[in-house]
Amino acid sequence: MKLLIIEDEQDLLDLMLRYLKREGYVCESANTFNEGYKKINNYEYDCAVIDLNLPGGDGLKLVNILREDNTEAGIVIISARDTVDDRISGLETGADDYLTKPFNLSELNARIKAVLRRKTNQFSQELTYGDLVINMDERKVVASGTELKLTKKEYNILLYLARNKNRVVTKDSIAEHLWGDYMDDAVSFDFIYAHVKNLRKKLAENNCGDFLKTVYGIGYKFQTN
Amino acid sequence: MAIVIAAVLIWSFFPAEFYAKAVLTIAIPTIIIVVGFRMITFQRIQIIRNQLFQIFQTLEEFDVDEPRKVEFEESPFPIFNELNEYLVELIDRIRGNYQANKQFTQNASHELQTPLAIIKGHIEILLQSPRIGEKDFESLAIVLQNTNRLSKLNSALILLSKIEHQRFSDMEKVDFRKVVEEILKNFKDLISIQEIRIEKNYEGTFEVEMSETLAEILLANLIQNAIRHNVEDGFIKIEITDKEFSISNSGVPPKMKMESLFKRFKRDSEVEESLGLGLSIVKRICEQSELTINYSYENEKHKLIITKE
Numbered sequence: 001m002k003l004l005i006i007e008d009e010q011d012l013l014d015l016m017l018r019y020l021k022r023e024g025y026v027c028e029s030a031n032t033f034n035e036g037y038k039k040i041n042n043y044e045y046d047c048a049v050i051d052l053n054l055p056g057g058d059g060l061k062l063v064n065i066l067r068e069d070n071t072e073a074g075i076v077i078i079s080a081r082d083t084v085d086d087r088i089s090g091l092e093t094g095a096d097d098y099l100t101k102p103f104n105l106s107e108l109n110a111r112i113k114a115v116l117r118r119k120t121n122q123f124s125q126e127l128t129y130g131d132l133v134i135n136m137d138e139r140k141v142v143a144s145g146t147e148l149k150l151t152k153k154e155y156n157i158l159l160y161l162a163r164n165k166n167r168v169v170t171k172d173s174i175a176e177h178l179w180g181d182y183m184d185d186a187v188s189f190d191f192i193y194a195h196v197k198n199l200r201k202k203l204a205e206n207n208c209g210d211f212l213k214t215v216y217g218i219g220y221k222f223q224t225n
Numbered sequence: 226m227a228i229v230i231a232a233v234l235i236w237s238f239f240p241a242e243f244y245a246k247a248v249l250t251i252a253i254p255t256i257i258i259v260v261g262f263r264m265i266t267f268q269r270i271q272i273i274r275n276q277l278f279q280i281f282q283t284l285e286e287f288d289v290d291e292p293r294k295v296e297f298e299e300s301p302f303p304i305f306n307e308l309n310e311y312l313v314e315l316i317d318r319i320r321g322n323y324q325a326n327k328q329f330t331q332n333a334s335h336e337l338q339t340p341l342a343i344i345k346g347h348i349e350i351l352l353q354s355p356r357i358g359e360k361d362f363e364s365l366a367i368v369l370q371n372t373n374r375l376s377k378l379n380s381a382l383i384l385l386s387k388i389e390h391q392r393f394s395d396m397e398k399v400d401f402r403k404v405v406e407e408i409l410k411n412f413k414d415l416i417s418i419q420e421i422r423i424e425k426n427y428e429g430t431f432e433v434e435m436s437e438t439l440a441e442i443l444l445a446n447l448i449q450n451a452i453r454h455n456v457e458d459g460f461i462k463i464e465i466t467d468k469e470f471s472i473s474n475s476g477v478p479p480k481m482k483m484e485s486l487f488k489r490f491k492r493d494s495e496v497e498e499s500l501g502l503g504l505s506i507v508k509r510i511c512e513q514s515e516l517t518i519n520y521s522y523e524n525e526k527h528k529l530i531i532t533k534e
Binding site for chain 1: 338339341342343345346347348349352353362363365366367369370373376394395411412414418437449453
């Protein structure tokens with residue numbers, strides 16, 4: 001999988017590159033509009049992550065260009081512009097997802113995976129880890145052959161952790177993933193704890209109890225190795 | 226004594242008719258002069274009053290957040306012109322300071338966003354490192370916690386400044402019932418885990434012409450509050466009529482004065498990590514959307530009522 005990341009803030013760009021390279025993607029980057037424009041024209045990518053405020057031009061134009069000549073690539077916009085109108089115009093121009101800054105790297109990772117899954121056939125519609133199978137089309141989870149009865153939130157937590165497998169995922173990133181920006185930490189952390197507890201119980205009942213690890217004070221980890 | 230003697234002497238020198246003439250010739254002009262003066266003074270007072278009134282009115286209409294220049298009428302009295310000049314200068318200065326202040330808060334919170342995101346990102350990367358020991362992990366957890374706190378605080382401040390600058394343009398007729406139902410759906414698990422009972426009493430439709438985004442933030446904040454400040458086996462009651470929307474919940478009495486409940490950074494609870502900005506966001510949104518919000522505590526029940534202005 002080949003990604004292109006267009007972002008002018010060097011520190012942020014480095015962060016994304018480090019995080020995404022570890023996922024096994026081949027990553028290329030651009031700092032300016034022109035640099036991004038050249039790369040889009042000369043190479044093909046499976047997914048492009050594009051910042052809107054770029055020196056030299058509006059990132060939306062790049063989205064437009066990319067859509068016009070290569071309909072296959074997934075596009076994720078990352079931007080500090082966060083009004084509903086910005087979102088709508090981003091998605092109408094052809095982006096597959098719109099992530100507002102600041103965001104958690106695990107969230108970006110999960111979004112890119114979701115976009116790639118929809119765009120390409122290389123990603124299977126099922127995630128399989130030993131006896132555990134997550135079917136994303138039907139939003140079903142099967143553990144050792146038995147279908148688990150999960151609530152929507154439990155399913156979302158499991159999928160989010162699985163998409164960031166073998167990485168520590170912080171509680172606040174889970175909270176933001178589940179409830180959006182304006183959720184109070186004090187409330188949400190208790191609920192994440194309760195959800196994970198239930199989830200773990202349901203998994204353990206079907207001999208799949210070892211996947212979810214607690215990282216004390218920080219968050220959780222979906223461990224496969 | 227001397228005056229009495231002088232009066233008797235004068236009286237004996239001049240006859241009575243003389244007095245009548247004298248009185249007439251002196252008194253009539255005096256009266257005319259007095260009345261004339263009074264009329265002139267009265268007119269002048271009238272003018273002064275009018276001008277004071279105008280100044281008062283201009284000051285009353287003055288809005289620090291509006292760029293329109295404040296102007297006073299030219300006055301025949303130099304003192305008023307001086308006062309006006311002084312006021313115009315004062316207002317310009319207040320406006321200047323206010324704008325600078327506003328700009329600073331806005332810039333500061335926006336400028337903080339990127340460094341905060343970078344710190345958070347690097348913590349996320351550090352967390353993945355296999356070489357970190359248990360003790361280091363503890364430190365990292367604390368760094369992370371506080372960075373999160375900072376970044377939540379920052380985004381709340383950015384939100385507040387956005388509400389204050391009316392940056393939400395998605396105005397439409399918002400049906401509070403629909404929004405509440407949507408939020409309750411989202412919080413369903415939270416509510417059931419805490420075993421909070423939800424009571425609904427919908428008698429009408431409460432519709433408000435406002436930003437939909439703000440309506441969502443407003444109601445989500447209220448419902449979160451009602452969950453957080455609840456007690457074991459508690460309840461949340463939502464009542465809607467054509468005229469008002471109210472949400473009440475069981476809970477312990479507030480420790481602070483009611484007026485200060487809506488102020489920034491005030492918080493009344495043992496609940497940790499609450500920012501104390503929630504209710505001031507609620508209040509801002511209400512003000513912006515021409516809604517009135519009132520709080521009361523009765524029979525071990527917190528109640529917030531929203532009515533249209």
